[in-house]
Amino acid sequence: MKPTLVLVGRPNVGKSTLFNRLTRSRDALVADQPGLTRDRHYGIGRVGERDYLVVDTAGFDPVAKDGIMHEMAQQAEQAIAEADALLFLVDGRVGMTPHDQQIAERLRRADRPVYLVVNKAEGMNRAVAASEFHALGLGDPLAISASHGDGVKELVALVLEPFPQDADEAEETRDKSPRIAIVGRPNVGKSTLVNALLGEERVIAFDMPGTTRDAIAIPFERNGRKYTLIDTAGLRRRGKVFEAVEKFSVIKTLQAIERCNVVVLVLDAAQDISDQDAHIGGFVLDSGRALVVAVNKWDAVDDYRRERIKADISRKLGFLSFARFHYISALKGSGVAVVLKSVDAAFAAAMSDLSTPRLTRTLQVAVAKQAPPRHGVFRPKMRYAHQGGSNPPVVVIHGSALDQVPASYVRFLERSFIEAFKLQGTPLRIQFKTAHNPYATK
């Protein structure tokens, strides 16, 4: 599983700045989807070679007893409990404050590795900037500059070092059957859908999670096909049904998305699409996972409401249009079989092998139909394409002056490949490789 790094610190020490640097999209084109708004507190890590998740807790006041500060502290507590490592930021220009000491005291009790990070240290002697923070009793302070990037790579490498490269990751990518994560905000019907999927069918083996913190996986069979369900909420089996034993957790949701290869995003037809729905959808898009959307509780809403929710979806979740949407009732079991069929299709699309000659031909047809716009004196030239990865499929395009291709044209190319190869249910990524200037790619 990917390690989860949680940033804590008092307001204004630079947590958001560090968060942005740690999560800045490697592929700016993904970030450029119209209508996509992000939850600026949770992200997929992009610095260095290894993948990780980052959580930014808003200003953390461990002694707040009520009000908004108390609420924020509770959210921070949940994130601390679910963290694999804690990054405690302090401000090297301001120096140590009583608030830092309170937070340090809380973190000394956290049974997680804590890294003391002295930010805003650009242009300062790092040892001097760090020295007074030894008094916090959290080990050697590490001086960085989040805004300039100094020391950030080294910090990430150090923090990730103790975590083994995912042992089962390699095996999981070779998996021939879908690993499904059922995600959605609280009360939309995730457990009900899990039961509709698993209830009647054979659950091959289900071991109680016991003391392990890892998300559990439940293998099951349906219509002779094998699947694995990635748990997001600590499912417990009670008689014939599974129930969630933990409250909703964004971190667990993200970890499950990272661990699966097909996401089933559950929405509640009786409610309007919320920011939380959109943020979860944004994570799915960022992660590149295949996706099926189940609009649940269709039995409980009238025609007026049905029209309204469809309009709401197309307005707020347009960036998920690569996915199939199904209108289902998990409670009555209707539409569940179709969801699973789309899971199969999305999985197949995400894992497809795309032949180089066909990719190149598709590229040529697309360029003949609509050439990439000229940028200054250069017109991008696209010569050939080959596949660079799966789940999501990555198409690598070789040519010249490709670093200036606008996002709208990239989306046109994406659509062309998706149509030509009939890749329903998976996002597709395009990477450019320019012959003359190897540094201008990505």
Ligand SMILES: Nc1nc2c(ncn2[C@@H]2O[C@H](COP(=O)(O)OP(=O)(O)OP(=O)(O)O)[C@@H](O)[C@H]2O)c(=O)[nH]1
């Ligand atoms: N000089 C310097 N300023 C920085 C650095 N990192 C962040 N800042 C500045 O510090 C201020 C606070 O940064 P934020 O990232 O918003 O801090 P925060 O901890 O997220 O603050 P809250 O959102 O209030 O919790 C901003 O003005 C940043 O530009 C740095 O490495 N060096």
Ligand SMILES: Nc1nc2c(ncn2[C@@H]2O[C@H](COP(=O)(O)OP(=O)(O)OP(=O)(O)O)[C@@H](O)[C@H]2O)c(=O)[nH]1
């Ligand atoms: N009418 C109707 N109600 C449903 C349907 N699916 C679930 N519900 C109801 O919605 C409520 C929430 O369902 P759950 O399956 O517990 O939702 P959840 O997403 O797992 O909730 P959390 O565990 O809080 O994240 C329950 O009262 C269900 O009976 C459906 O298809 N139709």
